[in-house]
Amino acid sequence: MDANPILIEQTRGNFVENRHRGAFVLSDAEGNVIAAAGDISRPVFPRSAIKSMQALAMVTSGAINRFGLSDEELALACASHHGEDVHVEGVTHFLGHIGLAAGDLECGAHQPSNGKAREALRAHGLEPSQLHNNCSGKHSGMLSVARALGVDTHDYVTRGHPVQVAVRKAVETVIGEPLSEDRCGTDGCSIPTWAAPLSAFARGFARMATGIGLPEDIGGAASRIFDAATTHPLLVAGSGHLDTLVMEAFGGRVMQKGGAEGVQCGAIRDKGWGYALKIDDGNMLASQTLVANLLLRFADPDAGQRAVLEKFARQLVRNVRGFEVGEMRAA
Amino acid sequence: MDANPILIEQTRGNFVENRHRGAFVLSDAEGNVIAAAGDISRPVFPRSAIKSMQALAMVTSGAINRFGLSDEELALACASHHGEDVHVEGVTHFLGHIGLAAGDLECGAHQPSNGKAREALRAHGLEPSQLHNNCSGKHSGMLSVARALGVDTHDYVTRGHPVQVAVRKAVETVIGEPLSEDRCGTDGCSIPTWAAPLSAFARGFARMATGIGLPEDIGGAASRIFDAATTHPLLVAGSGHLDTLVMEAFGGRVMQKGGAEGVQCGAIRDKGWGYALKIDDGNMLASQTLVANLLLRFADPDAGQRAVLEKFARQLVRNVRGFEVGEMRAA
Numbered sequence: 001m002d003a004n005p006i007l008i009e010q011t012r013g014n015f016v017e018n019r020h021r022g023a024f025v026l027s028d029a030e031g032n033v034i035a036a037a038g039d040i041s042r043p044v045f046p047r048s049a050i051k052s053m054q055a056l057a058m059v060t061s062g063a064i065n066r067f068g069l070s071d072e073e074l075a076l077a078c079a080s081h082h083g084e085d086v087h088v089e090g091v092t093h094f095l096g097h098i099g100l101a102a103g104d105l106e107c108g109a110h111q112p113s114n115g116k117a118r119e120a121l122r123a124h125g126l127e128p129s130q131l132h133n134n135c136s137g138k139h140s141g142m143l144s145v146a147r148a149l150g151v152d153t154h155d156y157v158t159r160g161h162p163v164q165v166a167v168r169k170a171v172e173t174v175i176g177e178p179l180s181e182d183r184c185g186t187d188g189c190s191i192p193t194w195a196a197p198l199s200a201f202a203r204g205f206a207r208m209a210t211g212i213g214l215p216e217d218i219g220g221a222a223s224r225i226f227d228a229a230t231t232h233p234l235l236v237a238g239s240g241h242l243d244t245l246v247m248e249a250f251g252g253r254v255m256q257k258g259g260a261e262g263v264q265c266g267a268i269r270d271k272g273w274g275y276a277l278k279i280d281d282g283n284m285l286a287s288q289t290l291v292a293n294l295l296l297r298f299a300d301p302d303a304g305q306r307a308v309l310e311k312f313a314r315q316l317v318r319n320v321r322g323f324e325v326g327e328m329r330a331a
Numbered sequence: 332m333d334a335n336p337i338l339i340e341q342t343r344g345n346f347v348e349n350r351h352r353g354a355f356v357l358s359d360a361e362g363n364v365i366a367a368a369g370d371i372s373r374p375v376f377p378r379s380a381i382k383s384m385q386a387l388a389m390v391t392s393g394a395i396n397r398f399g400l401s402d403e404e405l406a407l408a409c410a411s412h413h414g415e416d417v418h419v420e421g422v423t424h425f426l427g428h429i430g431l432a433a434g435d436l437e438c439g440a441h442q443p444s445n446g447k448a449r450e451a452l453r454a455h456g457l458e459p460s461q462l463h464n465n466c467s468g469k470h471s472g473m474l475s476v477a478r479a480l481g482v483d484t485h486d487y488v489t490r491g492h493p494v495q496v497a498v499r500k501a502v503e504t505v506i507g508e509p510l511s512e513d514r515c516g517t518d519g520c521s522i523p524t525w526a527a528p529l530s531a532f533a534r535g536f537a538r539m540a541t542g543i544g545l546p547e548d549i550g551g552a553a554s555r556i557f558d559a560a561t562t563h564p565l566l567v568a569g570s571g572h573l574d575t576l577v578m579e580a581f582g583g584r585v586m587q588k589g590g591a592e593g594v595q596c597g598a599i600r601d602k603g604w605g606y607a608l609k610i611d612d613g614n615m616l617a618s619q620t621l622v623a624n625l626l627l628r629f630a631d632p633d634a635g636q637r638a639v640l641e642k643f644a645r646q647l648v649r650n651v652r653g654f655e656v657g658e659m660r661a662a
Binding site (some may be wrong): 010013015018020045110183186187188280281286322 | 341342344348349352374437439464514519520521526593650656
């Protein structure tokens with residue numbers, strides 16, 4: 001396998017300490033490549049970066065119409081949220097709306113990603129619940145699919161359950177190619193994750209942004225899901241997070257979502273372009289640095305948008321005493 | 332720059348998710364290479380992996396003799412400790428021994444690396460002090476150098492201070508080549524870190540293990556420092572850490588020390604071999620996986636030693652619910 005290029009490097013003093021290789025692609029809905037580096041045909045696990053694609057099962061199953069799901073609920077279904085009050089309350093409401101409760105979630109519990117939320121739980125002597133799991137909104141969406149399909153919700157996270165069959169089908173429709181049992185793993189929140197080429201994910205996000213190449217109902221739903229996410233960016237991630245700040249700054253023009261192990265996906269909606277990237281070694285900070293540089297270059301940022309992106313495009317490394325000792329930057 | 336080989340990979344399900352490139356070298360004291368991969372002439376920041384080399388300034392300055400430093404104090408000087416009671420008490424004693432106190436440390440404060448130690452501080456409503464900094468033992472050693480040299484301890488962490496000049500000289504003596512201002516950065520604990528080739532560090536550790544190529548006083552001191560570290564492995568790292576467990580298991584045969592951003596160095600003492608490795612992307616878990624595989628292959632482990640190494644040579648990846656979803660392993 002050819003080595004992907006070094007895309008991000010981290011300096012210390014006057015010398016490069018770490019190097020991060022990877023691949024990225026920006027393409028239109030026909031798959032025409034606007035910009036790319038590295039091997040974009042090599043399958044990668046997209047992890048949480050494609051939650052908005054997975055959410056399309058809420059259309060194909062009829063869940064969105066059946067329950068009259070709100071934009072806030074759709075945004076939470078696309079979220080890797082930080083367990084702040086607004087997220088926990090939103091997911092609690094979502095579950096109640098579909099006649100279920102926290103105990104029906106099969107994502108497991110972990111501490112909130114948000115520091116203040118962690119401290120608040122600790123101060124009250126409380127353990128985190130499934131509601132605090134960053135994926136609880138997506139799981140609520142998947143439970144709405146189960147309810148719309150009229151199937152038992154039990155074990156809805158397993159590969160063969162009708163919910164995951166519907167999610168897989170929705171993703172295959174959007175990326176335009178089959179997913180394979182030969183490239184499948186279990187995600188952090190216990191649902192399946194399927195590896196596919198970066199080029200397929202980028203084209204899929206461009207299709208979602210434009211509706212091109214998609215059945216009409218899916219195209220329409222994709223547009224609504226992107227609108228919901230970009231209108232409620234705080235619900236999709238959390239206070240201070242790149243995804244939230246970028247979507248706030250771009251006011252609907254950019255859909256942006258990170259996934260574990262160095263994945264970033266999204267769309268520059270007004271241009272009709274989708275993008276996907278993966279840092280080979282899984283470094284998240286490097287993936288954020290890379291996507292910020294890509295958006296600076298290709299999303300025509302105004303001054304305010306540029307200011308947000310520049311905070312992530314060159315990230316200072318500080319030591320224990322707070323001294324600036326290096327930086328992560330585009331190589 | 333040619334790409335280093337993929338040495339470690341992390342799977343998810345039945346597919347590789349992350350790839351970690353890097354270089355390693357195992358050599359004797361003359362620099363004859365026993366085994367190597369990747370570019371071992373490319374300078375890397377050794378970070379905390381060479382604390383035992385830096386500790387040699389305690390010989391050249393006369394600090395060891397002047398204060399009659401104990402083996403426990405020498406082990407702490409080589410340590411990236413976890414802020415457990417034994418470490419905090421040991422460093423407190425060390426500082427008192429040389430007529431100084433916690434306020435003289437210029438390493439900054441951070442939470443203890445050990446989870447129980449963090450919880451204990453929190454339960455008492457206490458903030459961590461400089462004593463909990465993993466480098467506080469090394470800094471105590473550096474303060475002993477300042478005292479032995481009869482210089483003001485203030486700003487002993489800066490590049491031009493007599494302490495850091497002595498530390499730099501000691502490292503240059505052991506690795507057999509000059510360090511350069513062109514490849515210098517500031518470490519997490521605010522002292523300088525100097526980049527040099529992996530081959531130089533590996534040969535340096537072999538020299539320390541054998542005394543070959545070193546002035547007699549430094550050779551003798553190196554032997555005593557390695558004895559101190561391998562006799563008190565808990566002081567050098569912490570409960571459950573690879574460095575501690577490996578040195579406990581090998582009973583003096585192996586000196587092993589990790590450094591930040593994917594560095595591992597050490598010596599297979601009875602063979603007279605030193606080793607050094609760096610994961611290009613700085614991933615610590617990958618560096619531990621790699622060093623465990625190297626020691627399995629080259630350190631002639633018995634059954635007990637093998638059992639310890641195998642826990643690190645193939646590390647399971649678990650998700651939020653504790654399911655085994657992948658593994659990190661040698662590529």
